[in-house]
Structure formats: structure tokens, C-alpha cells
Amino acid sequence: MNDRKQLKVLFVCMGNICRSPSAEGVFNKIMTEQHLQDKFSIDSAGTHAYHIGESPDLRSQKAAREREVDLSKIRARKVIMGDFEDFDYLLAMDEDNHSIMLQACPEEHQHKIKLFLEYAPHLNTREVPDPYYGGTYGFEKVLDLVEEAATGFIKELKASGEI
Numbered sequence: 001m002n003d004r005k006q007l008k009v010l011f012v013c014m015g016n017i018c019r020s021p022s023a024e025g026v027f028n029k030i031m032t033e034q035h036l037q038d039k040f041s042i043d044s045a046g047t048h049a050y051h052i053g054e055s056p057d058l059r060s061q062k063a064a065r066e067r068e069v070d071l072s073k074i075r076a077r078k079v080i081m082g083d084f085e086d087f088d089y090l091l092a093m094d095e096d097n098h099s100i101m102l103q104a105c106p107e108e109h110q111h112k113i114k115l116f117l118e119y120a121p122h123l124n125t126r127e128v129p130d131p132y133y134g135g136t137y138g139f140e141k142v143l144d145l146v147e148e149a150a151t152g153f154i155k156e157l158k159a160s161g162e163i
Contacts, residue, residue: 016046063139119152
């Protein structure tokens, strides 16, 4: 069993206004439903500084709200060097952001960086697609994927004794 009070998890995409805040919101809902709030400290960030301080994309918020997931309090921020040391898991939404983080991360912390969809292997996809330039369906698809990955991640942490 992990002797620390909480596991720190950071969800990461490019701008931190669509995929990673959706993952943060969905994960927050699932951990609340499973009464695991005291086991985690979660956040989201982007590898790029395009949207620092902004709320999640309104389309992301709307799709999430329809599933009783509230993203309204999340504000975009950029991954910083301290995140690599501070967080136990840095979960990238796609290969590009995974690669960007690995390049920036000190070698001793690279084992913490994973693709979020590694925790949902049954989906047979490794990336959460960026819905920003697409239609409404893309935001629904993001929520479906991150829900599966969040559930799988918690299941794996329970099985390993980390929570």
C-alpha cells in the first residue's frame, strides 16, 4: 500500500481546454462515486501555453454537463518542470504530448509518463483524439474514452495496492 496520503495525477493534452480537463472532470466524478476522493489529488495541464487561465472549451463543458460532470472551475495551465517531480502519474492524451513530456522530463521521472488509454486496452486505440476542430460528436467520443481509461486506471491502482 502506498504510504503517502494521496496519489497525485496530472492529465495532459496540448492546450488544456478539451481533453485533459474532460479527463480531470470525469476522473473526479468517478473517484467521488467510488468514495476515493481522499486517495487522490488531481489536476490537468497542457504542453503548450495557448490558453493559460481560460476555462475549458464551451463544447467540452456542455458535453460533460450532460453527463453530470462539471468542468466550470478548471482553468488551463501549462505543464511546468516541477510537475514531473510532484506528480506520481502524468497521463498524456496522445502520442505527441507523451513525446513532448518525455523530452522535457528529467530521466528519473520519465517512468511516471504514460498514455492515458494504456488503462483501457480493450478500446484498441492509444490516443484520445483532439475534438477542437471537429463537431459535437468529437467531444462525446473524448468523454467515452476518458471514462473507460479512468475506470481502468482506478481498477489497476486497486489491483496493485496503490489505493
